[in-house]
Amino acid sequence: MNARTGSTVSRVSIVLALCAAACGGGGGNNGGPPPPPPKFTNASLSGQYAFSMSGTELCAGQGSLFARIGTFTADGHGNITKGLEDVNICTGMGILQFTGGRYSIDADGRGSLSLTNSSGTTNYSISLVSSAQGAVAETDATVTASGTFQRQNPGTFSNAAIAGGYVFDFQGVEVVGTAVDPVSIIGRFDADGAGGVVNGLYDSNIAGTLSGQQTFPAGTFYQMDTNGDGTTFGRGTANIAGRNFAFYVVDATRIKFVGTDFPSELVGEAFAQQNIAFNDSSLVGDYSFLIDGLNSSSPIATSGRFTADGVGNITNVIADENHNGAVTLLPVGTVTGATYVVDANRFGGGTLQWTDTTAGTFSFIFYLISPTQAVLQETDSGLVSDGVFTAQTATPITTASMAGDYAFVWSGVNSSGDEVDFAGQLTLDSSGGFSGLLDSNRFATTTSTQVSNALINGNLTLGGNGEGANTLNVTEVSPADTFHFTAYIVDQNRIFVVCTDTNRVLSGTLTRQP
Amino acid sequence: MQGRKAQVEARPAAVHARAFAYDAKRETVLEGTVVGYTESAQIAPTGAHATVRTASGDVDVHLGPASYLEAKHFSLAPGGQVRFAGVNAVVNGKDVFLARIAQKGSQVVAIRSPRGSLLANGAARLVTEAERVQMKQQGGAR
Numbered sequence: 001m002n003a004r005t006g007s008t009v010s011r012v013s014i015v016l017a018l019c020a021a022a023c024g025g026g027g028g029n030n031g032g033p034p035p036p037p038p039k040f041t042n043a044s045l046s047g048q049y050a051f052s053m054s055g056t057e058l059c060a061g062q063g064s065l066f067a068r069i070g071t072f073t074a075d076g077h078g079n080i081t082k083g084l085e086d087v088n089i090c091t092g093m094g095i096l097q098f099t100g101g102r103y104s105i106d107a108d109g110r111g112s113l114s115l116t117n118s119s120g121t122t123n124y125s126i127s128l129v130s131s132a133q134g135a136v137a138e139t140d141a142t143v144t145a146s147g148t149f150q151r152q153n154p155g156t157f158s159n160a161a162i163a164g165g166y167v168f169d170f171q172g173v174e175v176v177g178t179a180v181d182p183v184s185i186i187g188r189f190d191a192d193g194a195g196g197v198v199n200g201l202y203d204s205n206i207a208g209t210l211s212g213q214q215t216f217p218a219g220t221f222y223q224m225d226t227n228g229d230g231t232t233f234g235r236g237t238a239n240i241a242g243r244n245f246a247f248y249v250v251d252a253t254r255i256k257f258v259g260t261d262f263p264s265e266l267v268g269e270a271f272a273q274q275n276i277a278f279n280d281s282s283l284v285g286d287y288s289f290l291i292d293g294l295n296s297s298s299p300i301a302t303s304g305r306f307t308a309d310g311v312g313n314i315t316n317v318i319a320d321e322n323h324n325g326a327v328t329l330l331p332v333g334t335v336t337g338a339t340y341v342v343d344a345n346r347f348g349g350g351t352l353q354w355t356d357t358t359a360g361t362f363s364f365i366f367y368l369i370s371p372t373q374a375v376l377q378e379t380d381s382g383l384v385s386d387g388v389f390t391a392q393t394a395t396p397i398t399t400a401s402m403a404g405d406y407a408f409v410w411s412g413v414n415s416s417g418d419e420v421d422f423a424g425q426l427t428l429d430s431s432g433g434f435s436g437l438l439d440s441n442r443f444a445t446t447t448s449t450q451v452s453n454a455l456i457n458g459n460l461t462l463g464g465n466g467e468g469a470n471t472l473n474v475t476e477v478s479p480a481d482t483f484h485f486t487a488y489i490v491d492q493n494r495i496f497v498v499c500t501d502t503n504r505v506l507s508g509t510l511t512r513q514p
Numbered sequence: 515m516q517g518r519k520a521q522v523e524a525r526p527a528a529v530h531a532r533a534f535a536y537d538a539k540r541e542t543v544l545e546g547t548v549v550g551y552t553e554s555a556q557i558a559p560t561g562a563h564a565t566v567r568t569a570s571g572d573v574d575v576h577l578g579p580a581s582y583l584e585a586k587h588f589s590l591a592p593g594g595q596v597r598f599a600g601v602n603a604v605v606n607g608k609d610v611f612l613a614r615i616a617q618k619g620s621q622v623v624a625i626r627s628p629r630g631s632l633l634a635n636g637a638a639r640l641v642t643e644a645e646r647v648q649m650k651q652q653g654g655a656r
Binding site for chain 2: 059060061062063064065068087089090091092094096117119120121122140142173175178179180181182198199200201203206207208209210212213214215262263264265294295298323324325326327343344345347349351353363365379382413414415416417418444445446502503504505
């Protein structure tokens with residue numbers, strides 16, 4: 001048992017003891033109903049999971065972006081039995097096999113995970129959304145990162161299972177000569193079920209320099225590994241948009257990628273695209289979005305919402321942008337020229353923009369996964385920022401309808417400009433109040449700070465009908481801190497958040513637990 | 515969608531209507547004396563800031579993550595003479611100089627790429643192969 005696990009047990013023990021005292025003893029002897037079973041246990045993490053994450057590692061005395069994707073198998077009893085990962089770190093690419101590991105899941109879905117390979121053991125905090133997926137944050141002293149994991153379907157570990165259209169979003173840094181610049185690449189392709197790729201289109205943004213829509217150059221392919229790693233771990237390699245990748249299949253609808261063109265670094269995912277001919281009418285209704293990235297003053301996070309009318313017009317634009325502590329709450333002035341165009345080639349790409357008469361013009365490129373979901377890349381002002389937009393709920397939003405348990409992950413930078421990652425869980429009551437627990441890793445080249453089981457509380461305050469900007473204030477008890485977020489509610493199961501504090505940049509997602 | 519040949523769509527050129535972008539064409543040189551330095555600014559942009567007294571007044575200079583400067587053994591203290599190349603920008607309504615190159619005496623540190631991206635995000639990827647081998651030997655768990 002590692003130190004963190006021990007701490008978790010202690011915290012739970014204290015809570016249980018306090019509850020027992022307050023409740024006047026256990027229910028068993030009084031003939032009352034037995035307590036409900038815990039929502040999550042070690043058995044909740046069972047099977048094979050693909051993960052992806054990116055973050056900052058300590059390298060030659062300085063912080064450096066890195067990425068890791070891979071797979072681990074949990075036995076349902078606290079043991080990691082096998083796994084494999086690809087890392088893109090400052091010293092190069094690596095493929096590492098997991099020889100062991102441990103995990104522990106608390107009743108609220110939070111837990112710890114350690115993965116052991118030939119180089120040692122890496123440690124993580126995790127927060128389960130369900131037994132099929134969760135959020136992860138690395139908690140090592142010299143490495144911080146965050147990401148997600150999903151249960152794999154080994155029945156899809158074949159070239160034949162990867163067929164049809166896919167939309168992708170990759171983000172990282174491009175190293176050319178002595179220049180290191182942020183890069184975002186989004187696009188789509190058709191996989192032919194036999195390792196071939198056709199109809200590949202992409203848009204890249206390298207430090208604000210836009211490629212315009214490009215076709216994939218020659219040499220594009222995808223191939224499951226033939227050495228056993230393909231059928232065992234769902235691993236393969238690919239050339240997408242002129243870049244080389246390793247990938248891990250979650251299932252036929254979702255694939256995780258890491259770039260292998262070291263010293264450049266890319267990480268992202270591809271999602272199965274609905275097989276329809278997209279046009280302007282594909283985009284209709286309310287949408288929430290969340291994007292993040294880098295710029296000259298690094299970094300930026302933006303969340304918001306808009307309404308599309310199906311014929312090229314955008315209305316009701318509301319957004320919060322935290323650009324390295326410079327916070328813009330849209331609309332500042334009047335929003336004009338809010339339009340979108342879905343590409344005439346009907347592959348689902350398109351452009352979207354609006355102008356705030358005070359804040360300026362915001363422009364984007366998107367690729368539709370379906371009429372309710374897309375990847376999104378900002379293309380103005382030298383920004384390199386990308387993410388998703390997704391259909392917003394059609395049902396009324398109230399604090400009562402949002403009540404429940406949520407797993408969450410946030411990532412960004414603190415006032416020193418160094419990366420911070422958070423993973424946790426909270427329970428919202430019907431009045432918008434909440435409490436929960438938070439794990440964090442605050443990176444520094446001298447002494448990084450890892451905090452486990454920090455108590456948090458606060459309030460979700462809806463603005464108007466809840467479809468616009470809402471307020472989520474989170475108070476961390478120790479170390480004492482208060483985070484001010486704007487929350488954009490996607491639906492009753494998901495909330496996008498962006499921090500509006502001027503001394504840090506944070507964004508993330510809260511996802512309802514069962 | 516399979517079987518239909520991809521056609522490339524014309525995209526609008528990048529829009530540069532908003533402030534804060536690093537425009538290399540506007541790069542200037544700033545020289546002066548350090549009168550203040552903080553590693554952890556409570557104002558935007560996040561990161562290290564120096565207040566530099568120049569012939570035309572005090573200037574707020576943004577230097578990116580302090581950890582990067584420390585790794586480069588570059589420190590600033592009041593009274594030191596400094597020289598920066600970079601661009602002026604307006605952040606949250608306040609003027610700030612985004613430094614790309616910092617010089618103190620004979621010590622020169624690159625803070626941003628020619629496009630303005632902070633090198634702190636990946637400068638460690640630029641080391642030589644020999645240094646990389648040494649780093650691998652020193653590295654911990656991956």
